[in-house]
Amino acid sequence: MGSRIAAITGGMLLLMTVPAWAQVSVLDRAQDAAAGAAEPVPGAAQEIAPPLACGNQPLAIARMSWPSATLLAEIHALILAAEFGCDMRITPGDMGATASSMASNGQPAVAPELWVNRIADVWNGAMDAQMVRSAAPSYAETSFEGWFMPRFLADTLAASPSAAALAEIVPVLSPQEPMRFISCPPDWACSIINRNLVSAHGLEALVEIVEPANRFEMDRLIAEAVNRREPFLFYYWQPNAVLAQLDFVALDMGPYDEAAARCLADRACADPQVSAFPPDQVIIALAERVFVNTPQIAAYFQRASLPLGEMNQLLAELNQPGATPESVAQRFVAERGDLWRPWVENGLP
Template identity: 35%
Template sequence: MILKSGGIAAAIAVAFLSAGSLPVLAQEADAAQCGTDRTIDIAEMTWPSAAALAHIHATILSEGYGCDVAIVAGDTVPTASSMLNRGTPAVAPELWTSTIEDAWAKGIEDGTVVQLSDAITDGTVEGWFIPEYTQAEHPDLTTAEAVIARPDLFPDPEDSNKGRLYSCPPGWACELSTTALFDAYDMDETWNIFSPGSGGALDASIARAFTREEPILFYYWGPTAILGKYPAVQLDLGETKPEVYACNTDPDCTEAAGVTAYPSSPAVVGAASWIQDEAPVVAEYFSKVGLTNAEISELLVYGDENQADAAATAENFLRTKQDVWSGWVPAEVADKVMAALG
């Protein structure tokens, strides 16, 4: 190499930059790309879909945008309370706001929190389900009333003279709502309601029926691995009546149970407002990350079938569903994430 005037000094300077300063400059570039040097703490909620989403977003923000990211334990009420009062965690990637409706609405009005997008774009699901193959054999079974009229198709293994409705484990809110509907439909003369001892027992009952291709009537919710794995059909329960549903889920309500469909609870990407102010690139990212109920249920199937934790489930999604998540980010960010995954 021919050095021009001052070339030796320039070469030394280049060597110095290469050896020491470039990592610093790279870190500064990453911070600028992320938009903040503050740690972005993401709440990992206690249910599988929200836990997996926390790890998906943490990987993309860390590897793709160079953000300083931390995953912290969370749950709906404590996470929302901390976000509203202390601005941390920065993001809750699947926050069900129905149980914190008033406080959350006030936080948005006061400017302490923001909703960046719908985490589940078509809303959460609750209701009564039957297998798709059962409905294919009996096309008229589209409503709760039609199924209730055919207890003979869903016999109770312990009392074949009646049908069986699989409810929720004792103590769960859905046990109250399902029992209330059972009463409102006057099902007790021709049906039994069965409450399994645990969520795992309910899942096992559903899995056994589908594996054997047997009819089953059951309560369930989504997004979940069960609805992702087994082709179930949700029954029409009519219109949603919020006041009736509130009474059906309140053990102290003295009014007679009524018929109502389950409301679809909003599940949003909630964030402390400083994210919008200090890291608009991150806020823009989270404005695009919504998934459908079916997409989330599908990603959970991997975790269920492989007994994988949230981190492994997230990694599988990033590896196998690049066509989905790459639409959330610029191409160069997607390339960085894929490179980090090897």
């Protein structure tokens, strides 16, 4: 197992052009046997090679256009080629188009990061037709939005920060003036939720809500506040490089309450109540034929949920000069076997 991974990280495996090693080995053994063996004895039992884990067809995996999905496609392709001998094909993907294609013809076989709530009609139709199935969540966590504070601020607290405790700790952390809360742009739905949550937690007089004009101003305000070592809070989402690059701590937002969350999303919410942000369904989607024809590969993906914090780190690495999705994926496979090896080991023949 280790030698195959070393082959990848050394640049010897050309994923898209070189046949899978397991397939080459089977062909070599067949040719050697044909060249040197005597005629088979009539009636004698013939040895049958075990089936390949990936079957005898290339396995296509969708590489979506956003960075986290791109990285997942590259990582899974490397591991499957090295550990199971799969002949991998990485194909361009788009959320709706990929789901539609999987529903109609089962291609690609894998979509490693599908946000199904955003394409619910397409996904539900594919599920009803029994063409696709969810293997596992793409990430170990299901909450992707929340409030954060810089680690240098969290380290001054006696306990892990929580939204419920802000009414007590904000006056201590910012005794002279209201603490800035950097929200999202005013035309984003999260700006309404954040304003209502501030009210629900009793923070109106304790924080100053700042709503940047766009995503770029939002990131600039956060970076400037960190550089000044200013006590501040902010809203953000994951996976995202910013959270790893600048070292932030997520606040415990408490439990999710569906009725409260519906009101929080309403600009005219008359009585805001506390709730965490709604969870999102982000999955590894497989064509149904993967479960039927290549169960070892399906089992691999059923174990392949990645921690969000790890993806944040990968995205931060991808932002470094000269980094590419391929190089970041190769580094992950070479150095983070503690994370991915359990995905593999129970599925090997």
